[in-house]
Amino acid sequence: xxxxxxxxxxxxxxxxxxxxxxxxxxxxxxxxxxxxxxxxxxxxxxxxxxxxxxxxxxxxxxxxxxxxxxxxxxxxxxxxxxxxxxxxxxxxxxxxxxxxxxxxxxxxxxxxxxxxxxxxxxxxxxxxxxxxxxxxxxxxxxxxxxxxxxxxxxxxxxxxxxxxxxxxxxxxxxxxxxxxxxxxxxxxxxxxxxxxxxxxxxxxxxxxxxxxxxxxxxxxxxxxxxxxxxxxxxxxxxxxxxxxxxxxxxxxxxxxxxxxxxxxxxxxxxxxxxxxxxxxxxxxxxxxxxxxxxxxxxxxxxxxxxxxxxxxxxxxxxxxxxxxxxxxxxxxxxxxxxxxxxxxxxxxxxxxxxxxxxxxxxxxxxxxxxxxxxxxxxxxxxxxx
Numbered sequence: 001x002x003x004x005x006x007x008x009x010x011x012x013x014x015x016x017x018x019x020x021x022x023x024x025x026x027x028x029x030x031x032x033x034x035x036x037x038x039x040x041x042x043x044x045x046x047x048x049x050x051x052x053x054x055x056x057x058x059x060x061x062x063x064x065x066x067x068x069x070x071x072x073x074x075x076x077x078x079x080x081x082x083x084x085x086x087x088x089x090x091x092x093x094x095x096x097x098x099x100x101x102x103x104x105x106x107x108x109x110x111x112x113x114x115x116x117x118x119x120x121x122x123x124x125x126x127x128x129x130x131x132x133x134x135x136x137x138x139x140x141x142x143x144x145x146x147x148x149x150x151x152x153x154x155x156x157x158x159x160x161x162x163x164x165x166x167x168x169x170x171x172x173x174x175x176x177x178x179x180x181x182x183x184x185x186x187x188x189x190x191x192x193x194x195x196x197x198x199x200x201x202x203x204x205x206x207x208x209x210x211x212x213x214x215x216x217x218x219x220x221x222x223x224x225x226x227x228x229x230x231x232x233x234x235x236x237x238x239x240x241x242x243x244x245x246x247x248x249x250x251x252x253x254x255x256x257x258x259x260x261x262x263x264x265x266x267x268x269x270x271x272x273x274x275x276x277x278x279x280x281x282x283x284x285x286x287x288x289x290x291x292x293x294x295x296x297x298x299x300x301x302x303x304x305x306x307x308x309x310x311x312x313x314x315x316x317x318x319x320x321x322x323x324x325x326x327x328x329x330x331x332x333x334x335x336x337x338x339x340x341x342x343x344x345x346x347x348x349x350x351x352x353x354x355x356x357x358x359x360x361x362x363x364x365x366x367x368x369x370x371x372x373x374x375x376x377x378x379x380x381x382x383x384x385x
Contacts, residue, residue, distance in 0.1 A: 077190070080245050084192055085204050087247040090144045091119045091177035092240055094196040095128060095151070095165075097136035111135060116195035116240035117165065118249055120276065122173040124149075127276055128239030129254055130156045130163045141167050143174075144202055155279030159287070161223055161254050162272055164279045177241060180248025182268035185209055185227065193231040193253055193264070195240025207231030207262070213347040216255060216265060224350050226265040227251045233264035242266040270355065286358045288379035291322020296346040297334055309367045312336035312343045323378040329366065336372075337365035353379065 095115045100108040115132030119125070126141065133139060139151035149167040156163040167174075186209065193205045207230040214226040229242060233253050242251030251266030278285045294313040295301075302310040315333045318325050329335075336343055338352040339362050356362060358381045366373050 080190070081192060081204075081206055084243055084245060084247045085194065088177055088192075088241060088243050088249065089194055089202055089204070090175040091249075092144070092194045092196075092202060093117045093119060093126060094142040094199075094201070095126075095132055095239065096140040096142070097133055098138040099135040100137065101135045114196070114199055114236050115238045116236065116253070117141065118239070118241045118252065119174050119176050120179065122169070122176050124167040124169045124174055125154070125276070125280060126151065126165050126167065127252055127272055128163050128165060129252065130158050130161045132239045133163050133165060139165060141165070155283040155285075157275050157279065157285045159223070160267060160271060160275050160285070162252065162267060162275045162279075164276055177249045178247065179269045179273050180244055180246065180250045182227065182250045182270045185212060185244075185250060185268075187211060190245045191227075191229045191231045191250075192243045192245075193229065193233055193237060193240060193266075194243060195233070195237035195253060197232075197234035197236040199236060203237075205232040210263070213351065214265060215347070223254070223265075223267070225268060225271060225347070225354065226254070227268055229264050229266060230262035231264065232262070233266075274355075287382040288353050288356050288358050288360065289319075289322065289382040290353050290377060290379060291319040291324035292329060293317040293319075294335070294346070294349070298345070307334065308370055309334045309336050311345065312367070313346055313349045315366075323380050327364075327375040327377040329364075329375060329377070330368070332368075334367040335364050336367055338362055339364075 093116065095117050097113040097115075099111050099113075101111040102108055113132065113136070115128060117126040117128035117132070120127050133153060133156070136153070139153070141149045141151045143149070149170070151165040151167050154164040154166050189209050191207050191209050193207070195203060197203050209227060210230050211228040213224075214228045215222055215224045216226060227242065227250070229251075231242070233240075233256050237253050238255070240253045241249045242253055244250050248269075250269045252269070252272050253264065253266045255265045257263040275285050293316045295316055297307060297309060297312045297314050299310045301307065301314075307314070312334045315324075315329055315331055315335065317331060318329050335349065338349065341348070341352060343349050343352070352362070356379055358379060361376055361378045363374055363376050366375060
């Protein structure tokens, strides 16, 4: 809303009062002059009063920028956040678990946990983190309106830290969130985290997408291709939603760096959608496998070892019986393109593989010596770890 302009108007000069009459009795001419002045003064005073009472017209506020058709292009960030929260918050649930976990000596002891989840279908499928429901024998799901439902595990995928649980909606249509396209994310865009930290109930924090394609080490696994955000993610937020300004879930919140401030991570919705669909369909996740061990090529590495390319991944070993071996890849080949996309480093290589399915055939460009070759690799299934 624009601030109204203030207009300065110089004050009107009051009419000059008539000179006092002489002490001797007034003559006829003087009476006529006084009457004329009184008449003129009345008109002049009325004119000045009218000018003083007339409201000053403030200039119109500047028009908001608009797109063709008169639709306003830009909204305030506050308004956007409120609209997104009102849309998505009912889809984010609180998850309470009970179970048994082994101690250092292998003995089981009771364990309780809490986290968040995102309703992804009206009939009761919920996305959450694997670590939220790990070792759980009882799962209770609390909706935003306070309704509590019993949950059961549909499937888990520890390498991505994702899990799907199911509740009986009891004849009602649950408020399902929309999964967005995390491939379209850009560093710097608005990121809104919704979850249930520290058992406080539904909570909203706001930040930006700080980085993409991050990797973190968790016990037993390395989770790749994560979204980094500075929106506050605290214990209990795990499994909650990371949302864009269109109200679409673009990530499932999963982890933080506890020694830092404002460094949290979310699993991209593109990965979550693929894992969820497989878990619902078969209860397990099949991951594509290229069939090589590799190291990232950097300009420094290329210069130090005289490599023929300064980007991509350098093949160290080819797995026997893999699609890479069948396609003719060799150690010291440098993969610089996959499916027509440039491979800058390890993150690009992993992302291009993970967004495909087992059995897909992908064309790769490799640099071998001074030559560029194109090979077709059929992706197999990743061996069990």
